[in-house]
Amino acid sequence: MERGTPPRRSVFLKLLPWPERVEVARALRAETVGGVILLAAAVVALAWANSPWRDAYARVAAYHFGPAAIGLDLSVAHWTADGLLTVFFLVAGIELKRELVLGELRTPAAAALPVIAAVCGMAVPAALYVAVARAGGGSTAGWAVPMATDIAFALTVLAVLNTHLPSALRAFLLTLAVVDDLGAIIVIALFFSGHLAPAALGGAAAGLVVFYLMQRFRVRGWWWYVPLALVIWALTYNGGVHATVAGIAMGLLLRTRRDEAAGETASPGERVEHLLRPVSAGVAVPLFALFAAGVSVSGPALRAVFTAPEPLGVLVGLVAGKTLGIFAGTYLAARFTRARLNPDLAWADVFAVSVLAGVGFTVSLLIGELAFPGADEAGHVKAAVLVGSLIAAALATLFIRRRNRVYRRLWEAENSPGDDHSVPA
Known part of the structure; x- marks a missing residue:
């Protein structure tokens, strides 16, 4: 670079290389289908819990x-x-490992922007929740509830809109x-664990070392990994740490880079993700939603969402906190x-x-259950989630619809035969 030449500025949300776009598209297709099933499970849960058969719903959920x-x-x-949702976090751990090894997070410079955005998107909702809860004289125990984004539901919204959101924006999301x-899993492990049992946790740690x-x-x-994974999960649960932590830990330990010298056509992470996604x-996730989303939608319950400090804090955190953060x-x-x-x-696209x-x-529903063991409080917080x-989805629909003509043009350019990036080299 010549003396006096300004440093070249990196481009944020630029067109992704072909292999990365293929990987993003594959992951998003699976998440979208899962989101539709998740939405159906949530609707069934709400209908069942507010029907004349709601006592049967409660009995099934409480059956031991x-x-x-x-x-x-x-x-x-x-x-x-604690059980089925561990599979969800195992897949999330594999996704994170792939991002750290092969994806956007593999270099500090590329990772800085989305990581800072995500951290701010967790910190601001938590801070707003605490501010609203304290102002109303409520409990601050649910500060972590509005921190999480549900990618499956978010992508379901995009699918319903039939939007042509560019792959870079989808990858950013x-x-x-x-x-x-x-x-979320760090928060659950640190702040929502029960009384710790050192012997069981030591056994779980030893199991993870063997796994590695x-x-x-x-x-x-x-036949080696499944029994070991079940032992690690059981020891983690009995150790007082939420069992889903075991899932993301094992996901992070799975290799996501293929060993070509050993003749691997797919890494262990790829194979496990393909089987478990x-x-x-x-x-x-749908079964979890079926027994977690069954909350009362009566007038008093909905009124509590906008008047009681804890659910109002969740509402403000999700709608305003995530956006601002x-x-x-x-x-x-x-x-x-x-x-x-x-x-x-435009920055309007980032805002959307x-x-x-x-x-x-x-x-959010999982953390709500952990933060508020009482049935009434948990029900109000779940209703707020x-x-x-729904409010966030409706607002996003308005913003994305306004720009969909631009997105369609970019999508067509990305997938046109003349685009050098749209075909493998």
Whole structure:
């Protein structure tokens, strides 16, 4: 570079390379299908819990089964939250590992902007919740509820809109959600764990070390990994840490880079994700939603969402906090890193994605259950999650619809035969 020449500024939300666009498109298709099933499960839960058969719903959710001798005599609702949702976090861990090794987060410079945006998108909603709860004299226990983005529900909104959102914006939303999942699991592990049992946690840690060594020495065969994973999960649960932590830990330990010298056509992470993503999106998360989203939508319950400090804090955090946090974090990070926005896009597009990130469901409902063990409080907070997500989806619809003509033009340019980036080199 010649003396006096200003440093070249990186482009934010530029057109992604072909391999990355293929990977993003594949992940988003699966998430979208899962979001539709998730939405159906939530509708069934709401209808069932507000029908004349609501007592049957409560009985099914409270039914206990499992081996009591090892501390696993759990209710159906508990099994879906601690058991099946571990599969969801295992897949999330694999996604995060892939981003760290092969994706946008593999270099500090590329990772800085989406990570800062995601962190701000978690911190601002939490701060707004605390401010609203304290102002109303309520509990601050639910500060983490509005922190998470539900990527499946958000993508379902995009599918319903039939939008042509550019792949870079979709990848940005996916990255935000992946970092959100990591933040949520750290929060759950640190702040929503029960009384710790050091012996069980030590056993879980030892199991994770064995898991890592098996990956390192290229041990193959599901008959080794499945029993070990179940032992790690059970020890984590009995250790007092929320069992979903075991899922994301094992996901982060799976290799996501292929060992070509060993003749691998797919990495262990790719194979496990391929097998478990349909289970996560089509079974685990919908069943969790079925027994977590069944809240009363009566007049008093809905009135509490806008008047009681805790649910109002969740509502404000999801709708205003996520938008303000992600947009301000993105803007400031771009200024700090001297990145310039893709000239084909505008900051209004970043704002629309920030609003869409306020669609929180799966993880928000989980944290709501952990933060508010009481049935009435938990019900009001869950109702606030549902209402806040619907408001965020409606507002995002307005903003995205206004720009859909621009998105369609960019989408057509990305996929045109003359685009050198649209075909493999």
